[in-house]
Amino acid sequence: MAQTNKNLGNNNFAAAEELPKAKSRVKEFVKKFCKRKTAVISLIFIIFIILMAIIAPFIVPYAPDQPDYMSLLQGPSSTHIWGTDEFGQDVFSRLMVGSRLSLSCALIATIVGTIGGVILGLIAGFYGGFIDSLIMRCCDVLFAFPDILLAIAVVAIIGPGMVNVMIAVAVFTVPSFARIIRSATISVKGSLYVEVARSLGCKNSRILFVHVFPGTIQSMIVNFTMRIGTAILAASSLSFLGFGANVTEPDWGAMLSTGRNYLNTAPHMVLFPGILIFLTVLAFNLLGDGLRDTLDPKMN
Amino acid sequence: MKNRKKLLAALLAGAMTLSMGATAFAAEAEDGYAVKATNTEATSPDNDLVIAIEGSVSSMDPANIPDTNAISATRGCYEMLVYFDENQEMQGQLAETWEVSDDSLTYTFHLREGVKFHDGTDFNAEAVKANYERVIDPENNLRQRRNFIETADDGTETPRVESVECPDDYTVIFKLTKAWSPFINRLTQFCIISPAALEEYGNDIMNHPVGTGPFICTEWEEGDHTSFEKNEDYWGEPASVDTVTIREVPEAGSRTAMLQTGEADMVYPMPADQIQAIEGNDDINVMTADSNIMRYVTLNMNLEPLSDVRVRQAMNYAIDKEAYIQVMYAGNGTIASSVVPHIIPGYKEQEAYTYDLDKAKELMEEAGYADGFSLTLWGDNSTQEIKGMTFIQQQLAQINIEVEVLPMEPATVSDKIYVEPEEAEVNMWYVNWSASDFTMDGSLRSLLYSTMAPPTSANTAYFNNEEFDSLLDEGLATADPDKQAEIYGQAQTIAWEECPWLFLASDQLLYSTKSYLSGAYVAPDGAISFANAVLAQ
Numbered sequence: 001m002a003q004t005n006k007n008l009g010n011n012n013f014a015a016a017e018e019l020p021k022a023k024s025r026v027k028e029f030v031k032k033f034c035k036r037k038t039a040v041i042s043l044i045f046i047i048f049i050i051l052m053a054i055i056a057p058f059i060v061p062y063a064p065d066q067p068d069y070m071s072l073l074q075g076p077s078s079t080h081i082w083g084t085d086e087f088g089q090d091v092f093s094r095l096m097v098g099s100r101l102s103l104s105c106a107l108i109a110t111i112v113g114t115i116g117g118v119i120l121g122l123i124a125g126f127y128g129g130f131i132d133s134l135i136m137r138c139c140d141v142l143f144a145f146p147d148i149l150l151a152i153a154v155v156a157i158i159g160p161g162m163v164n165v166m167i168a169v170a171v172f173t174v175p176s177f178a179r180i181i182r183s184a185t186i187s188v189k190g191s192l193y194v195e196v197a198r199s200l201g202c203k204n205s206r207i208l209f210v211h212v213f214p215g216t217i218q219s220m221i222v223n224f225t226m227r228i229g230t231a232i233l234a235a236s237s238l239s240f241l242g243f244g245a246n247v248t249e250p251d252w253g254a255m256l257s258t259g260r261n262y263l264n265t266a267p268h269m270v271l272f273p274g275i276l277i278f279l280t281v282l283a284f285n286l287l288g289d290g291l292r293d294t295l296d297p298k299m300n
Numbered sequence: 301m302k303n304r305k306k307l308l309a310a311l312l313a314g315a316m317t318l319s320m321g322a323t324a325f326a327a328e329a330e331d332g333y334a335v336k337a338t339n340t341e342a343t344s345p346d347n348d349l350v351i352a353i354e355g356s357v358s359s360m361d362p363a364n365i366p367d368t369n370a371i372s373a374t375r376g377c378y379e380m381l382v383y384f385d386e387n388q389e390m391q392g393q394l395a396e397t398w399e400v401s402d403d404s405l406t407y408t409f410h411l412r413e414g415v416k417f418h419d420g421t422d423f424n425a426e427a428v429k430a431n432y433e434r435v436i437d438p439e440n441n442l443r444q445r446r447n448f449i450e451t452a453d454d455g456t457e458t459p460r461v462e463s464v465e466c467p468d469d470y471t472v473i474f475k476l477t478k479a480w481s482p483f484i485n486r487l488t489q490f491c492i493i494s495p496a497a498l499e500e501y502g503n504d505i506m507n508h509p510v511g512t513g514p515f516i517c518t519e520w521e522e523g524d525h526t527s528f529e530k531n532e533d534y535w536g537e538p539a540s541v542d543t544v545t546i547r548e549v550p551e552a553g554s555r556t557a558m559l560q561t562g563e564a565d566m567v568y569p570m571p572a573d574q575i576q577a578i579e580g581n582d583d584i585n586v587m588t589a590d591s592n593i594m595r596y597v598t599l600n601m602n603l604e605p606l607s608d609v610r611v612r613q614a615m616n617y618a619i620d621k622e623a624y625i626q627v628m629y630a631g632n633g634t635i636a637s638s639v640v641p642h643i644i645p646g647y648k649e650q651e652a653y654t655y656d657l658d659k660a661k662e663l664m665e666e667a668g669y670a671d672g673f674s675l676t677l678w679g680d681n682s683t684q685e686i687k688g689m690t691f692i693q694q695q696l697a698q699i700n701i702e703v704e705v706l707p708m709e710p711a712t713v714s715d716k717i718y719v720e721p722e723e724a725e726v727n728m729w730y731v732n733w734s735a736s737d738f739t740m741d742g743s744l745r746s747l748l749y750s751t752m753a754p755p756t757s758a759n760t761a762y763f764n765n766e767e768f769d770s771l772l773d774e775g776l777a778t779a780d781p782d783k784q785a786e787i788y789g790q791a792q793t794i795a796w797e798e799c800p801w802l803f804l805a806s807d808q809l810l811y812s813t814k815s816y817l818s819g820a821y822v823a824p825d826g827a828i829s830f831a832n833a834v835l836a837q
Contacts, residue, residue, distance in 0.1 A: 069627055073573070086573075246705065248690050248705050265577055
């Protein structure tokens with residue numbers, strides 16, 4: 001992680017040397033991105049959810065774990081805008097506070113998976129040969145399992161719990177990054193400036209992280225955004241199945257799971273967590289689409 | 301026909317039934333409609349009874365019964381010498397009459413004549429003896445064996461029955477080695493299997509049930525359904541319905557839907573929160589009745605803060621039992637007022653730990669734990685159990701006790717509970733118990749007797765009170781009901797004041813039927829009786 005940051009720093013430095021061009025590219029990107037309305041709306045929604053995750057505990061009308069046994073399973077009303085759950089807890093407050101848990105789980109898992117995948121992809125693409133085969137065949141094995149099945153398998157081995165769910169989601173995030181970054185690496189590796197760096201006597205590690213890696217960032221960002229959506233869904237699914245958050249925590253997936261038992265009497269208990277998960281995942285995917293359309297050189 | 305058998309087994313065995321909470325419920329059909337059908341003229345489109353249950357019929361061998369659903373199913377085709385009727389009164393079934401000698405050592409049964417097993421074999425005294433010998437044979441390893449064996453602390457076994465004699469074809473005499481008051485209750489779980497079939501199939505009898513009951517088992521597919529057809533040659537009044545099918549439907553919503561569409565005629569258990577869903581139907585009755593299920597949380601008394609009786613009492617005061625019943629059973633339950641449910645004979649009402657936070661905090665302060673402490677709470681991972689555990693967590697948080705709720709697979713819980721005392725990790729266990737033999741001993745011994753701590757049995761409070769132990773022993777050796785009541789009353793008071801548990805409630809059984817079904821009901825321990833079912837045509 002530290003190393004990556006350092007290299008990112010170097011990259012900024014390198015970019016600063018070509019100041020005019022870098023500036024115009026950012027401007028160009030913003031301009032293009034703003035044309036994609038769905039992506040912009042998604043971004044606004046995501047910013048809202050993230051903001052909510054940060055400030056929700058201070059602004060929600062009820063404490064998320066404050067039971068009210070006099071108003072169990074009540075539908076939406078002016079006192080509880082999204083109704084109450086089986087303990088009379090306010091569904092709106094729980095969902096808003098729960099966004100912290102669900103988002104941070106998905107984000108951390110995706111970041112960890114991305115780092116792993118990027119490093120493996122860079123190494124495989126850059127060195128080629130036996131190392132490449134070894135890494136990519138391992139990734140192929142992981143690919144052979146459907147994402148959620150792989151995550152369940154991981155959780156089954158290391159046990160349930162929020163941290164373990166993050167590990168599981170990170171594990172299935174790795175191969176897709178490794179594959180994408182590897183192909184990006186292979187194409188960047190042949191570029192003239194890499195040849196130049198090599199002929200100047202740069203060490204492999206410098207070429208890899210300072211020259212090749214920045215060339216793969218675009219694909220990484222796009223895939224990263226997309227994977228967050230998948231990760232939210234996976235983490236919620238695992239919590240839904242009882243592998244994730246502790247049952248007493250206000251996690252979106254866990255709330256959906258509990259609400260399922262009251263589907264025919266208190267449908268608001270599944271409706272609101274369901275809508276929130278749906279919209280959040282959709283927003284991340286649309287944002288990813290928008291970013292890809294904007295960033296992908298092939299699309300330009 | 302009701303239920304007790306499981307109980308028996310479970311009682312002594314201890315452990316398993318404990319966490320099978322859902323299995324035990326109770327009911328008397330007369331009183332208690334949670335919802336009463338307005339359309340009482342409805343008729344059934346067929347004469348085939350379909351019952352949808354939550355769990356699984358896991359055995360059809362009546363001597364090897366793991367849970368209440370198996371009791372429900374085996375009672376379709378098997379009968380006992382004596383049974384508890386709908387009002388929980390003991391009646392003769394295959395025995396017409398019986399006598400107990402003054403010293404409580406000799407039980408003489410006069411058997412019903414002219415009864416035939418489904419395979420045509422005659423029912424007689426030799427058949428009873430053959431069944432007893434099968435059960436008691438350690439080679440067969442049947443759960444019911446524990447009902448007739450006394451196990452000492454060092455593991456040595458003594459049979460409780462000295463001899464079984466058959467002076468003539470229709471008289472059986474059981475002689476006990478020493479007075480043992482629950483004996484006749486245990487016989488309500490003792491089903492008589494055809495000796496000819498036993499000879500032919502041995503312990504594979506579970507796949508070929510042959511009894512004397514009003515129905516003949518035609519198919520038993522565990523995990524899906526069990527089917528019966530009417531026994532035309534039944535010795536009593538033949539069954540009214542042509543066939544009975546017990547379907548296993550774990551999802552509460554699906555069970556409710558089956559009842560609404562008429563696919564099922566009876567559904568048990570009916571979750572309290574589903575009642576609302578069927579209120580639009582005018583031909584469905586939802587019945588409620590008292591159960592003998594005790595719901596409680598054991599407190600490991602060997603553990604530092606829980607070893608202080610003031611802490612345990614404070615915890616009991618901190619729990620709003622009324623809210624518990626409301627949250628868990630939509631109001632269909634009774635607050636625990638002793639260590640046993642009120643329908644157990646010998647129950648004695650104790651002074652309630654009324655919800656009182658001030659008092660609870662005061663006691664915590666007195667004990668030096670005003671700032672609280674942390675505990676874990678174990679339990680099964682079913683929806684209902686998790687809900688109950690979460691409730692306990694919320695309540696104890698009020699007196700600064702931080703509870704970590706840890707739901708686990710039932711098998712995992714058992715593995716973690718039944719360990720040597722020095723390895724015990726249990727803090728609190730959210731659990732329930734139903735004594736199918738309806739005796740005080742069955743309700744208390746496995747749970748609170750000092751030598752019944754794990755791994756032997758389910759005393760997970762590690763409750764160890766000499767006075768309590770000797771009262772239980774005394775109770776067992778006494779046949780006089782008044783004296784027994786007094787002894788058990790004292791025992792209950794001791795346990796109640798010592799608070800080895802958080803005393804919660806006895807929930808009420810909830811089951812629903814189409815209004816055209818009558819005569820089928822659920823007994824207080826959750827066993828379904830359908831022998832006298834009638835579908836209005």
